[in-house]
Amino acid sequence: MLHFGRYVAYIYSAYGIAILMLSMTVCYGYCRFRKTIKALRKQHASRP
């Protein structure tokens, strides 16, 4: 645990929110890419 004195809660909150938001963006990006690939495969497979 780092010692940030009376600002500890603010620093941990800021970095926690930042890491959460950035990881959620990464998840969104990869999920969207996988979803697109899956949909296209399905679309191409259904074509004669």
Next chain:
Amino acid sequence: MWTFIHRLASPKSAYRWASILQPWFMSICLVLFIYGLYTGLWVAPSDYQQGDAYRIMFIHVPAAIASLTLYAVMTIAALSYLVWKIKLGDMLATVIAPIGAILTALCLITGAIWGKPMWGTWWIWDARLTSELLLLFLYLGIIALRTALPNPTVSSKASSVLILVGALNLPVIHYSVVWWHTLHQGASLSFTGASIAASMLHPLLSMIGAIYAFSAWMACLLLRAELLSREAASTWVRDLLQEKQ
């Protein structure tokens, strides 16, 4: 020259370049982020006035800088679509909007968390803060406009116009601390130099690099998905899918 640009901006070529660059940006982002976090939280000394609370700046400032840069890139992309009908410009503008919105929101949230212990308030209707909030609304408006209009050509043109109009907000954000008496401090970093100590500058520059690399990584990933969905009927997408199976 124009032939080269058009060949580079072709969907197939853009997909290939995005696939090559994506892992590089990811690696650069992770390395710089870990280095920036380590030096920012462990190595950099406390500030003599702000104590440790200034460490929030290592995430707030990069998010703020990237939110403005991404909007500037989005403006150039939208302009290239409106003037030269480069489809890649429109796709790039589409994928940059959510990344920019996330970083603007992050900038405002971390700014509020820093503002509470330093200014004694989470929020104030200061020129810098208000213009940055307007930037967030612009990003959200662009995303909403794209999804609201059913005709893709109309939605692309309308959102490109909105992007160009919204670009007027960029100099307002940048010069707000110069034009008005604001609670928000002036710039500590500029092209001519920095007014902060080297031990604090290293983690800041590292985090700025990490956030830029993160934006480029996400833009490559989302651009690949956008290219695939828009070019679904073309032969190169069919060949690519067969290759991946």
